[in-house]
Amino acid sequence: MTAHADSTRIRHLLTLEGLPRETIAGLLERAEAVLPHAHGGTAKRGVLAGKAVCTLFFEPSTRTRSSFQLAAMRLGADVLDFNAASSSSKKGESDADTLRTLEAMGVQGFVVRHARDGAVAELASIAGDGTSLVNAGDGRHAHPTQGLLDMLTLRQAKGPDFGRLKVLIVGDVKHSRVARSDLHALRTLGAGEIRVCGPSALLPEPGVLEGCTVTTDLDAALDGVDAVMALRLQHERMESGLVSSLEDYRRDYGLSARRLRIAAADAVVMHPGPMNRGVEIDADVADGPQSRILSQVANGVAVRMAVLEALLARA
Numbered sequence: 001m002t003a004h005a006d007s008t009r010i011r012h013l014l015t016l017e018g019l020p021r022e023t024i025a026g027l028l029e030r031a032e033a034v035l036p037h038a039h040g041g042t043a044k045r046g047v048l049a050g051k052a053v054c055t056l057f058f059e060p061s062t063r064t065r066s067s068f069q070l071a072a073m074r075l076g077a078d079v080l081d082f083n084a085a086s087s088s089s090k091k092g093e094s095d096a097d098t099l100r101t102l103e104a105m106g107v108q109g110f111v112v113r114h115a116r117d118g119a120v121a122e123l124a125s126i127a128g129d130g131t132s133l134v135n136a137g138d139g140r141h142a143h144p145t146q147g148l149l150d151m152l153t154l155r156q157a158k159g160p161d162f163g164r165l166k167v168l169i170v171g172d173v174k175h176s177r178v179a180r181s182d183l184h185a186l187r188t189l190g191a192g193e194i195r196v197c198g199p200s201a202l203l204p205e206p207g208v209l210e211g212c213t214v215t216t217d218l219d220a221a222l223d224g225v226d227a228v229m230a231l232r233l234q235h236e237r238m239e240s241g242l243v244s245s246l247e248d249y250r251r252d253y254g255l256s257a258r259r260l261r262i263a264a265a266d267a268v269v270m271h272p273g274p275m276n277r278g279v280e281i282d283a284d285v286a287d288g289p290q291s292r293i294l295s296q297v298a299n300g301v302a303v304r305m306a307v308l309e310a311l312l313a314r315a
Contacts, residue, residue, distance in 0.1 A: 010310055012124045014135045015142040016184040024188055028152050030306035031299070037074060038302040045076035051312050053109035054080040054102050057136070058095070061113055063273055063297060064136050064146070068111045071304035077312070080107060099123050103131055109312045110134070117141040132311035134304075140175045146272055147181030149303040151189060153296045154227055157268045162189040166264075168221050170197045170253060171231030171280050174204040178272045179231060187211060197221035198231075198253060201242040218253050222262040229270045230255045230281045246279055255281045260290065268292045 016024065037044045053072040055065050065081075072079045080102070093101075099110065110133045112120045117139035124133045137143040158165055167186055173179045173196055186194050187210075194212045196203070203214065215221050222228065233249055243249050260269065269281075269291045277283045286293060 012127075012133045012135075013144050013307055013311065014121050014124060014133070016144045016147050016181050016188070017142070019184075019188065021188050021190075024148070024151070024185060027148055027303070027306050027310060028155060030310065031148070031152050031302045034074075034305045034309070035299075035302045038071075038305060039298070041074075044074055044305070047309055047313050048072065048075040048077035048109075050078075051076075051109060052078045052080060052105075052107045053111065053308065053312070054082055054107045055111045055136075056082045056098070056102070057111075057113040058084045058119075059113045059115050059137070061136070063300060064113065064143075065111075067297070067300040068134075068136065068145075068304050068308075070301050071308055072109070074301070074305055075308060075313075077109070077308070095119065095123060096126055099127065103128055108132065109308060111136050113137045115139060134307055134311065137177050140177050141180065142184075143177040143181045143272075145300070145303055145307055146178050147185045148307070149296055149299045150178075150182050150229065150270060150272070151185045152299045152303055153270060153292050154268070156295065156299075157292055158226060162186065162191045165191050165227065166193040166195065166225045167191050167227045167229070168195040168197060168225045168263075169229045169231065170218060170221065170255070172202040172233055173198050173208075173231065174202045175234060176231050179229075180208065182229060183208070183212070195221050195225065199243065199249070218259065219262055222259055225263045225267055227268050227270065228255060228260070228263060229272075231272070232274060233276055233280050235276075250279050254279060255285050257282065257284050257288070260285055260288075266290075270296055273297070 055068055057065055069079050108130055112133055113136040114120055120135040120138045135142055135144055169179050196209055196212045196214045197218050200216055269285055271293050275281055
């Protein structure tokens, strides 16, 4: 990703790692500015009029795909929805040829989700000069717009000074691209303390957790925190032996109302979705007064509007 003099002028958004603080802050400020237009209205419809945006998803998605489509439409772009299951990909066409084919039709913006780490960056490296890519999640590597919307949600709840915050990420951090993007953003924005908790088999290599307080004891991790991000437990982790049973996981790492009382009284609860209710988070917490889960979803449209505008509304 290349940042220019304007802190939100970028060509691709592939990861939050290494982005300057002013770039991330600029995108969050831009997202706040477009929030009134994110869920209705036509005031921003001229921003990307005449531009074509393709949601190029090689993996299933509900929240990310839908919110990018809405974001592009709110900005007035023409939106092309690529379905890998019914495309020439099933006939053996390479990802690179798919990109080039759609570029030849005049598509300038690509929102790409892929199962393989680094796949989106590879496509960005061969994209034409007038083409911009957004990583909508690649393998377990990165999910930058989810990281941005999580930071926007946290900022709305706690204010812009991240330096006074204690934030906990709990669950399957090892396989989570969301966790990685959140960690990149929290470090860059200067979070006061970042705590990470999960079973030892679901914690990543130490380099990913640089600067974090790491523990396998959830009650200790929750003590006094201002925000809790619960991650989805992927059932294949149990099948591969990384988790003994769903019951054991819920007992040791499930976020319940009792456990939430260990956190600060005004702590907020977040989850990137989809949720396994009754596993990593109880329903009364997910739907309770401290939950910001639906705010995360709502903020996704504004954040993605901000990103698409920053990428494609170039002179």
